[in-house]
Amino acid sequence: MNKAAEQSLQGLRERIDAVDQQLLQLLAQRMALVAEVGEAKHVLGLPIYVPEREAAMLAQRRAEAEVLGVPPDLIEDVLRRAMRESYRSEKDTGFKCVNPSAGPVVVVGGNGQLGKLFVQMFRLSGYEVKVLGRQQWADADALLKGASVVVVSVPIATTSAIIADLKGRLDHGTILCDLTSIKREPLAAMLDAHSGPVVGLHPMFGPDVSSFAKQLIVVCDGRQPEAYGWLLDQFALWGAHLKPSTPQFHDEAMALVQAMRHFTSFVYGNHLMAENADVRELLAFSSPIYRLELAMVGRLFAQDGALYADIILSSQTALPMFRRYLQRFESALQLLEKGDREGFIQAFGAVADWFGPFAQQFLKESRDMLLVANDRRHLG
Amino acid sequence: MNKAAEQSLQGLRERIDAVDQQLLQLLAQRMALVAEVGEAKHVLGLPIYVPEREAAMLAQRRAEAEVLGVPPDLIEDVLRRAMRESYRSEKDTGFKCVNPSAGPVVVVGGNGQLGKLFVQMFRLSGYEVKVLGRQQWADADALLKGASVVVVSVPIATTSAIIADLKGRLDHGTILCDLTSIKREPLAAMLDAHSGPVVGLHPMFGPDVSSFAKQLIVVCDGRQPEAYGWLLDQFALWGAHLKPSTPQFHDEAMALVQAMRHFTSFVYGNHLMAENADVRELLAFSSPIYRLELAMVGRLFAQDGALYADIILSSQTALPMFRRYLQRFESALQLLEKGDREGFIQAFGAVADWFGPFAQQFLKESRDMLLVANDRRHLG
Numbered sequence: 001m002n003k004a005a006e007q008s009l010q011g012l013r014e015r016i017d018a019v020d021q022q023l024l025q026l027l028a029q030r031m032a033l034v035a036e037v038g039e040a041k042h043v044l045g046l047p048i049y050v051p052e053r054e055a056a057m058l059a060q061r062r063a064e065a066e067v068l069g070v071p072p073d074l075i076e077d078v079l080r081r082a083m084r085e086s087y088r089s090e091k092d093t094g095f096k097c098v099n100p101s102a103g104p105v106v107v108v109g110g111n112g113q114l115g116k117l118f119v120q121m122f123r124l125s126g127y128e129v130k131v132l133g134r135q136q137w138a139d140a141d142a143l144l145k146g147a148s149v150v151v152v153s154v155p156i157a158t159t160s161a162i163i164a165d166l167k168g169r170l171d172h173g174t175i176l177c178d179l180t181s182i183k184r185e186p187l188a189a190m191l192d193a194h195s196g197p198v199v200g201l202h203p204m205f206g207p208d209v210s211s212f213a214k215q216l217i218v219v220c221d222g223r224q225p226e227a228y229g230w231l232l233d234q235f236a237l238w239g240a241h242l243k244p245s246t247p248q249f250h251d252e253a254m255a256l257v258q259a260m261r262h263f264t265s266f267v268y269g270n271h272l273m274a275e276n277a278d279v280r281e282l283l284a285f286s287s288p289i290y291r292l293e294l295a296m297v298g299r300l301f302a303q304d305g306a307l308y309a310d311i312i313l314s315s316q317t318a319l320p321m322f323r324r325y326l327q328r329f330e331s332a333l334q335l336l337e338k339g340d341r342e343g344f345i346q347a348f349g350a351v352a353d354w355f356g357p358f359a360q361q362f363l364k365e366s367r368d369m370l371l372v373a374n375d376r377r378h379l380g
Numbered sequence: 381m382n383k384a385a386e387q388s389l390q391g392l393r394e395r396i397d398a399v400d401q402q403l404l405q406l407l408a409q410r411m412a413l414v415a416e417v418g419e420a421k422h423v424l425g426l427p428i429y430v431p432e433r434e435a436a437m438l439a440q441r442r443a444e445a446e447v448l449g450v451p452p453d454l455i456e457d458v459l460r461r462a463m464r465e466s467y468r469s470e471k472d473t474g475f476k477c478v479n480p481s482a483g484p485v486v487v488v489g490g491n492g493q494l495g496k497l498f499v500q501m502f503r504l505s506g507y508e509v510k511v512l513g514r515q516q517w518a519d520a521d522a523l524l525k526g527a528s529v530v531v532v533s534v535p536i537a538t539t540s541a542i543i544a545d546l547k548g549r550l551d552h553g554t555i556l557c558d559l560t561s562i563k564r565e566p567l568a569a570m571l572d573a574h575s576g577p578v579v580g581l582h583p584m585f586g587p588d589v590s591s592f593a594k595q596l597i598v599v600c601d602g603r604q605p606e607a608y609g610w611l612l613d614q615f616a617l618w619g620a621h622l623k624p625s626t627p628q629f630h631d632e633a634m635a636l637v638q639a640m641r642h643f644t645s646f647v648y649g650n651h652l653m654a655e656n657a658d659v660r661e662l663l664a665f666s667s668p669i670y671r672l673e674l675a676m677v678g679r680l681f682a683q684d685g686a687l688y689a690d691i692i693l694s695s696q697t698a699l700p701m702f703r704r705y706l707q708r709f710e711s712a713l714q715l716l717e718k719g720d721r722e723g724f725i726q727a728f729g730a731v732a733d734w735f736g737p738f739a740q741q742f743l744k745e746s747r748d749m750l751l752v753a754n755d756r757r758h759l760g
Contacts, residue, residue, distance in 0.1 A: 002424060009420040012413055013433075019410045020441055023403065024455050028448040030399045033392055040389040044382060053393075061400055068408040075404050077461050080755040085454050204667035208747070214754055216667060243664060250665070256657055257670045263716075264644065266728060267709045273734040274708060275701065277636055280738075284623060285630070287584035287596060290637045292749065293676060296669075298742030301735045305728030309721045321655065322713050328654060329647045329709065333702050336643075341689050348646060348685030354653040355681045358660075362678030367588070369672065372752050374594055375460040 027082060034086040045096030048087055049213040049239035087213035087239060095237055097126035099230040102148035104128040108162060113207035114179055115153035121212065121238055144169050149231060152178040152186070156310045163189040172196045175228045179203055181254065182314050183220045183247035191222050198222030199231070200247060202254075203240075213239030220247045252317055259318040260325070262308050265297045272297075288373040289366075407462060414466040425476030428467055429593040429619035467593035467619060475617055477506035479610040482528035484508040488542060493587035494559055495533035501592065501618055524549050529611060532558040532566070536690045543569040552576045555608045559583055561634065562694050563600045563627035571602050578602030579611070580627060582634075583620075593619030600627045632697055639698040640705070642688050645677045652677075668753040669746075 041048060061079060062072035105122045109115045110131030122129045132143050144150060150170060154162050159180045170176060176194045178186045179201050187200040200220035209215055217240045219232065232242055245253075272279070279298075283291060300308070312318050335343045352359055421428060441459060442452035485502045489495045490511030502509045512523050524530060530550060534542050539560045550556060556574045558566045559581055567580040580600035589595055597620045599612065612622055652659070659674075666674060680688070692698050715723045732739055 005420045005423040009417060009424065009426075012417045012420060016410060016413050016417070017437065017440075019406050019413065020437070020455075020459060021444065023406050023410075023458065024441060024444055024448060024450060026399050026403050026406065027445075027454060027458070028450045030396060030403075031450060033396050033399065037389060037392045037396070040385045040392060043385040044389065046389075057397065057400070060397075061404060064401065065404055065407075068404060070404060070408045070411060071465060074407060074461065074465050075400075078403065078407070078458050079400060081454065081457050081461070081752075084751060084755050085451060204665070204670075210751075216665075218665065245665070249661075253662055253665050256652070256655060257662055257666060257674065260648075260651075261670065261673050263712070264648070264709075266731070267705070267712050268640075268644070269731040269735065270712065270727065271640075271705045271708050272636070273731050274704070275636060277633075279735065281629075282633055282637055285584070285596075285598065285625070285633050286637060289676075290584075290641065292746070293641050294637070295742040295746045295749075296673060296676070298735050298739050299746045300739075301728070301732040302739035302743035305725040305732065306721075308728065309716075309724045312716060312724075313719065313721060319713070319717055322716075324654070325647070325651045326706070326709055326713060328651050329644075329706055332643070332647050332650065333699070333706060336689075336692060336702075337699055339693065341686075341693060344689045344692075345685040347650065348681070348688065351646070351649040351653050352681040352685065355649065355659065355678050359678050359680075359682035362675040363682035366672070366675045366679045369675075369749060369753060371464060371590075372461075373749060375464050 030082055042094055047237045087211040095125040098234045103146045104130050105149045106130045106132050106143055106147045107151045108132045109154035112153055117207045118151055141169055147174050149175045156180055156314050159186050160189040163193050167193040170194050175231055177201050183250045187220055187222050187247050197224035197227035199228050216241050216243055218243050218245050218250055220245055255315045255318040255321055259312045259315050265300045268297050269301055288370040292373050410462055422474055427617045427619055467591040475505040478613045483526045484510050485529045486510045486512050486523055486527045487531045488512045489534035492533055497587045498531055521549055527554050529555045536560055536694050539566050540569040543573050547573040550574050555611055557581050561691055563630045567600055567602050567627050577604035577607035579608050596621050596623055598630055599624050635695045635698040635701055639692045639695050645680045648677050649681055668750040672753050
């Protein structure tokens with residue numbers, strides 16, 4: 001009987017492998033079709049990411065899954081994963097140029113990682129692109145003449161000085177924009193350096209994204225939105241999601257989320273070192289959630305310390321806010337040191353009330369992510 | 381010409397939908413085959429998760445993908461996602477009972493969420509299971525008599541008292557184990573309350589997991605490992621990964637990872653509230669990484685404050701360690717307040733050196749996760 005079960009197990013595994021090979025063939029077919037879609041969209045000048053088409057298509061497949069007894073989340077997750085690859089490959093086919101008569105796009109700092117990405121995207125869309133790096137500064141005037149857009153993509157600590165250096169060099173009609181992760185100071189510097197159209201941008205993603213699809217760009221108006229509208233249309237065509245904001249609101253939100261998370265991650269990494277933690281052993285002990293939290297801290301240290309120092313130091317609100325955080329940490333710790341269990345539970349409840357339905361939403365979202373983390377788990 | 385391109389786009393979309401429907405059919409076939417595998421494994425008493433088979437199968441599909449020009453990560457991610465569903469459905473077919481002659485399994489606190497999960501798993505494996513809740517305490521002696529295993533699954537604050545209450549009530553051969561997230565105190569209490577086999581367990585997952593496959597259980601030996609070996613074999617058959625440890629090491633690691641992350645998440649939530657942050661607006665502003673970090677904090681507040689208070693307060697090392705963290709926060713903040721950019725960068729570099737290759741590994745791991753987070757993004 002066990003012999004029969006063993007043979008049957010072997011046979012079933014072979015059939016599963018055959019199904020998986022067919023899955024692979026279909027993914028290859030899908031990618032080829034999507035490449036053709038990219039060509040057609042290129043001709044039509046359509047954006048590569050169309051939220052309504054995606055949502056309608058997923059809803060249909062979910063309904064069909066239900067009928068077949070397949071969990072709807074399974075087909076949705078599989079298709080979302082396949083679509084990610086599609087966005088990446090659509091990029092390679094190029095994009096429609098929304099302003100074919102525009103003069104050259106000049107990227108100041110176009111040799112940096114983020115600058116390079118924008119250089120590539122503008123070129124894929126048919127614009128003439130010039131790079132103005134440190135080496136080319138002597139020819140700046142010649143390079144900047146006749147530019148339709150000047151994009152400033154330089155380290156945060158030098159942004160304002162470099163913008164000030166552009167003063168008097170730009171044509172009146174040139175669009176001046178920057179990609180810095182703070183917005184108040186650079187925007188003020190741009191408005192001072194240039195009398196024409198100005199817009200502050202913060203691409204909320206790293207230079208390693210495979211595509212602009214679904215990526216967020218925060219947009220802070222400076223001057224003459226009607227003159228730079230076509231530029232935003234171009235970003236939207238690349239698939240980006242544009243979020244208008246004020247520089248003030250943007251910078252405060254960034255201090256609260258970005259600077260705060262960077263700094264506490266730095267302190268926690270420092271703390272793990274000082275406590276002589278054994279990362280390898282901690283990992284062997286970690287459930288998906290702690291592994292993910294360790295990864296979110298550890299990832300910071302694979303990056304540039306100077307960049308983080310400058311992001312924090314350039315914020316006008318971060319340091320006093322860190323101090324308020326420190327005081328709250330101290331109060332909460334005192335509560336526990338006094339053994340005031342009820343006091344802690346009460347404070348916890350107040351925050352839970354404040355989060356309201358977001359707490360449940362975050363629990364669900366993070367649970368989905370943790371399932372993915374567990375799928376990937378390599379044991380040993 | 382645009383008309384032709386539009387028609388061609390429509391035709392391509394229909395063909396993509398057809399491919400996606402075939403994908404769905406294959407996923408349904410795969411699930412049916414996997415259910416049959418579950419039956420065969422049940423007969424053979426094989427574990428539902430076999431790392432070697434999974435790794436070999438994925439390596440083959442990756443190689444085939446390469447040949448077809450499909451990114452190997454795409455097929456691997458799709459298959460991992462499909463396999464997660466398989467583990468879930470394999471659970472429903474039941475498990476082989478590794479010790480069919482064993483007496484009843486008694487789960488103390490078997491009405492709690494985690495207790496219920498273990499009750500279900502033991503029943504699916506053919507054991508007689510009895511639940512000893514508060515209501516049944518009067519009949520405790522009768523329920524405990526002849527038990528092969530007694531599993532203590534009660535709130536952390538009452539664990540030791542309830543274990544002490546078992547003293548003199550257990551047969552000498554009964555295996556006594558607990559599921560508490562600290563191990564020193566409960567293990568000492570178990571060794572004191574019982575003269576037979578004792579083992580401390582910490583399942584590193586919540587009661588909401590769909591399957592034990594790939595989930596971690598930390599195992600702290602108490603006494604007579606040869607007598608409780610079959611119990612660990614049963615857990616392994618459910619797909620769990622067993623990690624032996626000492627109670628001391630386990631508790632220190634948990635304080636450093638679990639208690640610390642809970643507490644700093646609590647303080648950060650409290651801080652967001654006190655700063656009058658607008659969660660909805662922060663989310664509209666958040667790149668996948670900040671959204672994930674917000675979610676990892678907010679998820680805490682969808683859960684039980686008392687549980688977190690007890691986890692922290694029951695740790696013997698957490699509070700002094702939090703104080704050391706606070707001092708490190710203070711020092712780092714002073715560095716920035718003095719505008720000591722170089723000092724910060726130097727400290728950052730020291731931690732980066734300490735993380736070593738883990739920093740890069742964490743960056744890669746979290747990047748994969750962030751791509752998944754971005755796939756799921758709903759814009760608006």
